[in-house]
Amino acid sequence: MRTGTLGPQQSYSERATKVWLELCGKKGEIVRFFDDIPDVFTALDEKEIDVGIVPIENSIEGSVGVTLDLLMEKDVTIIGGVVVPISHCLVSKGKTEDIHVILSHPHALAQCRQFLRKNFPNAELRTTGSTSHAARLATEFNEMAAIASEAAAKTYGLNVLLSGIQDWKKNETRFITMVASHNKQQTCVPQEKAANYKTSIIVYLDSDRPGALYEILKEFATRNINLTRIESRPSKRSLGDYLFYIDFEGTIDDENINDVISQIAMKTKKLKMLGSYGEYFA
């Protein structure tokens, strides 16, 4: 199985990928690294990889917008989820007092916003494709630091100046495991029982009608189906026009879920089924 995720080595994405491979009994398999999230989707599209693993949501910073947009755009199916605990460190070749430039993924910078404002109000912040990429770049100059994991600091020979620097103690990122929808048979299925099983869909409502979203949620409520997440995302058509990303408990094998999806499909302009899958904790 050819698996791809965000690199370089020691990214949180690699951590999620290793957990997934182990669940599938493929521990130690080679992982292919990509520079950013769109590259993982493209590689699935072009059959360069069979399985792609990308972050979709963080407990502090919220949704990963580009992942949500690409789930709508590309023909992929979600086959699993992995939740990884995140602990950000400030890592550098130099000393704390030398730091003028801080590198990291935009989400990691946002997760440490208060820390950065308080401790490095004048540092220049630069974005990178991943936290581990930031660590690799920070090896170049003493005045640079990266926000990355302790494991990344170790791999790239950097000092951990400060650890646990995110603004809220509890910090977790949820990753999704995807396959191209035309290539489902190539994949592995974890043998272990998941922490929970859920289904993800995208719906595009008639936004000019009051109560359109309410009518969708009613279908879930009357069937006692628990929504685990509902997120709006611009449809890109105009301000105030949204797609809704809805996650709920249960899988498409369940008659109740099957039923709710066919009801909702009749009440929306568009319904995209993203998949039913198990979610695991690292």
Next chain:
Amino acid sequence: MRTGTLGPQQSYSERATKVWLELCGKKGEIVRFFDDIPDVFTALDEKEIDVGIVPIENSIEGSVGVTLDLLMEKDVTIIGGVVVPISHCLVSKGKTEDIHVILSHPHALAQCRQFLRKNFPNAELRTTGSTSHAARLATEFNEMAAIASEAAAKTYGLNVLLSGIQDWKKNETRFITMVASHNKQQTCVPQEKAANYKTSIIVYLDSDRPGALYEILKEFATRNINLTRIESRPSKRSLGDYLFYIDFEGTIDDENINDVISQIAMKTKKLKMLGSYGEYFA
């Protein structure tokens, strides 16, 4: 009236602020510029300014997370909204073939993601507090470009290399005008009729109970109140625990709206009233 927004000169925030001041009959009043969004909130808190204007949502990139978080955290009231059309340009002292570094606000970089991937796959992307700040920094080196407005290019003496580079033609940002909740009497009220009048609230639901969000939306639907926006945001407590930001048509002066708010307050763990206000188009 002391008004503050994101600077420096020629930011889209300044554009929104000028529109607002003109609506209030205060055209030409001096505007105080801040480096980033938290600084505008802090200045309101500390009574350094009477009115603060910040971006809250873009039609391509979605919500401005930091603004949503601070609306929950700080004691402010929204008194107006201004929607500004956005047209991003690639601006630089140098030529297109020299560009190695591209600077802009993270949202502007995200709005031009496909453009950047296609045309500058190897450029280093650096984030700044605003698009106009990026333009100011880009005056330093020929190899730097900023994503900013044509007006910013003019102000900082840069060439417009390419214009309209955002990934979707239609691009608008919605700004909000806020006052500290303890300082409401200081403000101006636009005399002109708004394009629409709405109310914004934040609710924190009992997320363990299926149908909690449905019950809230039901209150709106049964009263035929149109929701203009619903956005979830992590509560920061744990993954899967959200606050909901809800905008709807009508103001608190309307009995129907007053009624829905008191009903919702009884069904939620927390309800924060952000304000009733008119929205204008630049």
